[in-house]
Amino acid sequence: MTELIKLIHNTVNQLFDFNFQDSQIQFQQTRKEFEGDITLVVFPLVKVAKKSPEETGKVIGEGVVKSIEEIESFNVIKGFLNLKFTDTFWKKKFSIQIQNPNWGIENPNSSNRTILVEYSSPNTNKPLHLGHLRNNFLGYSVAEILKANGHDVKKVQVINDRGIHICKSMVAWQLFGNGETPENTGLKGDKLIGNYYVKFDKEYKNEIANLIEEGLTEDEAKKQAPLMQNAQQMLVKWEQGDGETVDLWKKMNSWVYSGFDVTYKTMGVDFDKLYYESETFLLGKNIVQKGLDENFFFKKEDGSIWIDLKNDGLDEKLLLRSDGTAVYMTQDIGTAVLRKQDFPAMDQLIYTVGNEQDYHFKVLFKILEKLGYDFAQNCFHLSYGMVDLPSGKMKSREGTVVDADDLMEDMFSTAQATSEELGKLEDASEEEKQTLYKNVGLAALKYFILKVDPKKRMLFNPEESVDFNGNTGPFIQYTYARIQALKRRKGNYDLKGFEGFYLELEERELIKKIEQFPDIVKEAGAGYSPAIIANYIYDLVKIYNQFYQSIQIFGTEKEDLRIALSHKCGEVIKSGMKLLGIDVPERM
RNA sequence: GGACCUGUAGCUUAACUGGAUAGAGCACCGCACUACGGAUGCGGAGGUUCGGGGUUCGAAUCCCUGCAGGUUCACCA
Incomplete structure (x- = not known):
């Protein structure tokens, strides 16, 4: 073109x-x-x-x-x-398309650019919820899209495994746990820990109420409540490396990780390297100290360390507390620098994090720039909008969250109900059926979330089930499955002599649309936007369905050409959906 | 209050980055298989692109302003 x-x-x-x-x-x-x-x-x-x-x-x-x-x-x-x-022009285009099974997908690492994509990065005190789903689907998909653009992509995350939040769960478990474990309760580890995080909050509120009744002000009560003091002491002990505390911390985190592993597997996401805040915050502290020595930062009278970014249109920002302990920014600096050490070829670092942290990342990138890291100017905050419920914001402590595991299970059940109603799979084995329900249910959910521009906040109503018709994942999967049925019936096609055929409007439109795919992949990569891929596939599928509906395939002299067109269309659907992290089934 | 983000049909959304009559899906109404999978296709109805100015051949898109919603400005993460 x-x-x-x-x-x-x-x-x-x-x-x-x-x-x-x-x-x-x-x-x-x-x-x-x-x-x-x-x-x-x-x-x-x-x-x-x-x-x-x-x-x-x-x-x-x-x-x-x-x-x-x-x-x-x-x-x-x-x-x-x-x-x-001319028809000749389009037929030539098609013969190029059909010869390349990886149409639109660049060869791995052909761009000589190394990009790290961070996503997920949960806290270890509660299970993953709907907000994490958006994060994970988005991060995974953007990573796949960048790979398809020929970049060397590494998927990473940093797990917030230390801090007051996990101490709260630890304290609550010690006091109220009665030795509960994932094994003896049958609960997923992350769910078990999450219960104690909620338990902590409940008991803490009781204590506050009691203290206020005894005459304390609210602020005093919050500080003096024994549970909170307990948690803070535990944090100090942890930082001192107290054996018993560290053992408990390790045990409880390991429960959470085994729970997360199950959820990640169900989601179909993966990582090339994991970072843990407990292993990066010390490096962050060293770098801050070094930055102080070199006068990039300054120290206040109380000993706290800050950076002054007023000349850059930002504020002063705290980098280290007066007692010398690290804040979030400290470890983020450490993690970034560690990543550059681990991946010296890294040109770019992408952070998939909610838009509530827009300001945080502006500051972080500025700091890295001032410290002289070249990759800082290519850092990108892939910022996405919150997922709200009809009742408002989700709050873990108050239990108003949509749990990731539960939601996915719901999707699987809906897929099963829909499939059984249509009854096309009677000859399939039970195992095949279960795999399919998961495949279709997950497709519905991922597509529903990814087709929306990441920047926009989205409202999710758990009462209204996610659609399976129209502009949805299952609709696209269905079109793919139908194409596979055609191919099973036909066997091999032979394009000999197709140069002589006149192209119907529907055939032309299909070739035209397929011709766009490579540009779409580039555009989606440049804009970090799975939504562009999703909308393209939907358009393609609609055009295919119009073709399928209005043109007879078998028993015509253009049978082989039409099968070839269908086949190519199926290939593009499959590669496109793969970029969204969605599998397509051979039958459904 | 300062800064940033968002606002398009009842709902979910698109619009090639300034181009033609703002395009889809859901829901609603009406059609269509003697072919291959009907989880389909076709048609109808539904719009002051939040309001008001401006820039030009031309604005959902850019600028100004107002409104609504959200986020953020912590020795929280």
Whole structure:
């Protein structure tokens, strides 16, 4: 397509004896109500042409039809010149497409760029919820899209395994746990720990209420409540490396990790390397100290260390508390630098984190820049909107969260109910069926979340089940499965002699759409946007269904060509869905 | 209060980064298989693109302003 655009550009230059800039030669897709394959916007040219838009379009149209053999005809509507290409042109395009099973996907590591994508990064005091699902699906998909753009991508996360939050669960378990373990309760480890986090909060509130009744103010009560003091002492003990505390901490975290592993497996996400805050915060402290020695940072009278970013339009920001303990920013600096050490080729670091931390990352990137790290200017905060419930924001402590495991289970049940109702799988084994229900249910959920622009906050209503019809994952999967049925019936196709065929409108449209896929993958990579992929696949599927509905395949002289078209379309659906982290089934 | 983000049909959303009559899905109404999977296709109805100004051949998109919602400005994470 690019070569053709160049030819047209040259022709326009010759016609008006003028050297037009690329930005003046604007192409867009032809709207489907007009005939044509590509549209030139002529408005930017009329000044030079010294003619009306219609006249200008006509002159160019006649010029390109005469001098470029791939262009068959044209029409001008207002200031828009629609150009139609020959069947031969499109058939050539198709023969290139069909020869490449990895159409649109660049070879691994062909770009010589190494990119780290961080996502997930949970705290270890509670199970994953709906918000984490958006994070995980988004991060995983963006990583896959960047891989498809030829980059060397590493998926990483940093697990917030230390801090007051896990101490709360530890204290509550010690006091109220009665030796409960995942084994003797049958609970997933993360769920068990989450229960004690909630338990802590409940008992803590009771203590506060009692203290207030005894005459303390609310602030005093919050500070003096024995449970909180207990938790803070535990944090201090942990930092001192107290054996018993560390053992308990390790034991409880290990429960959480085994729970997370199950959830990650169900979600279908993975990581190349895990970082733990407990292993990076010390490095962060050292770097802050070094930055202080080199006068990038300054120390206040109380001993706390800050950076002054007022000249950069930001504020002063705390980097180390006066008692020398680390804050979130401290460990984030440490983690970033450690990653650069682990992956010296790293050009870019992408953080998949909610938009509530927009400011945090602005500051972090600025700090890394000031410390002289080159990769800082390529750091990117993949910021996404919160997932709200009809009742408002989710709050773990108050139990108003949609649990990730539960939600996925619900999706599987819905998929099963839908499938059984349609009854197309009677001959499949029970195991195949279960795999399929998970496949379809997960597709519905992932697609539902990923088709929306990451920046937008989304409302999720658990009462209304996620759709399976229309612009949804299962609809796309269904189209794929139907194509596979055609292929099973046909066996091999043979494209010999297809150059002679006339292309139906529906066939042309399909080839045209497939031709766009490589550009779509690039665009999605440049914009870090799975939504672009999702919308493209949906368009493709709609065009295929129109083709399928209006054109007979078997028993026609173009049977092999039509099977080949279907096959290619299926391939693109499959690669596109893979970029979203969604599998497509052979039958459903 | 300062900063940032969002606002498109009843609901969920698209619009090639300034281009044609703002395009889909759900829900609603009406159609369509003597072919291959009906989890389908076609049509209808539904819009002051939050309001008001401006920039130009042309604005959902850019600028100004107002409104609504959200986030953030902590020795929390």
